[in-house]
Amino acid sequence: MATRYLPLLLLLLLLPASLFSFAVGIPYQAPEKTEEKVVVMEGIVYCQNCTHVGSWSLAGAKPLPSAKVSISCKDHKNRVSFYKAVQANGEGFFYAPLAGLKDYHVKRPTDACLVRLLSSPDARCNVLTNVNYGIEGARLQGKNKRITTGGYNAEIYAAGPLAFRPAHCPPRTLY
Known part of the structure; x- marks a missing residue:
């Protein structure tokens, strides 16, 4: 049963943070710009x-x-x-x-x-x-x-x- 969800788990781990947060429903916050x-x-x-x-x-x-x-x-x-x-x-x-x-x-x-x-x-x-x-x-x-x-x-x-x-x-x- 664990092997059935392995491809899905790998896909979620490889998604960028912005797409992952969108898929899960968490709003994505870009890192703050640091003003030099x-x-x-x-x-x-x-x-x-x-x-x-x-x-x-x-x-x-x-x-x-x-x-x-x-x-x-x-x-x-x-x-x-x-x-x-x-x-x-x-x-x-x-x-x-x-x-x-x-x-x-x-x-x-x-x-x-x-x-x-x-x-x-x-x-x-x-x-x-x-x-x-x-x-x-x-x-x-x-x-x-x-x-x-x-x-x-x-x-x-x-x-x-x-x-x-x-x-x-x-x-x-x-x-």
């Missing part, structure tokens, strides 16, 4: 006004289109575990998803990651400044800013603003 969290870096790069060279003031500064910055993150053993170079858009703003930065690389990007100035496409404004630690490395700031839409889950960190300064500024008269 993406860490994003954003900021803006300026060209500092000649009147404020030597200070951290960005009064009168203009956004620097196509400037390049880098982000590097270190792991718990102080080794660089992530590096990426990013180019700003036409308004000097950069928004860079850090694909490949995983939790096993760093626990908190605010503790492990630094943003630095790399290069300026403008020959008149291409000298690095340490405004907001653009040379030493600006720490990322978490502003509790998130974007969650349609399976995209981004945790956004800000850096800067960073600045280059003009290569040549007219001398200031102090009288």
Whole structure:
């Protein structure tokens, strides 16, 4: 008698879960989509006004289109575990998803990651400044800013603003 039901039993075992649950009357639930969290870096790069060279003031500064910055993150053993170079858009703003930065690389990007100035496409404004630690490395700031839409889950960190300064500024008269 057991051999009579064996083909039927094998057929039920080989059916996919969705068909089996339909045949038995149990509603099928697809596994939940897991949204992968993406860490994003954003900021803006300026060209500092000649009147404020030597200070951290960005009064009168203009956004620097196509400037390049880098982000590097270190792991718990102080080794660089992530590096990426990013180019700003036409308004000097950069928004860079850090694909490949995983939790096993760093626990908190605010503790492990630094943003630095790399290069300026403008020959008149291409000298690095340490405004907001653009040379030493600006720490990322978490502003509790998130974007969650349609399976995209981004945790956004800000850096800067960073600045280059003009290569040549007219001398200031102090009288």
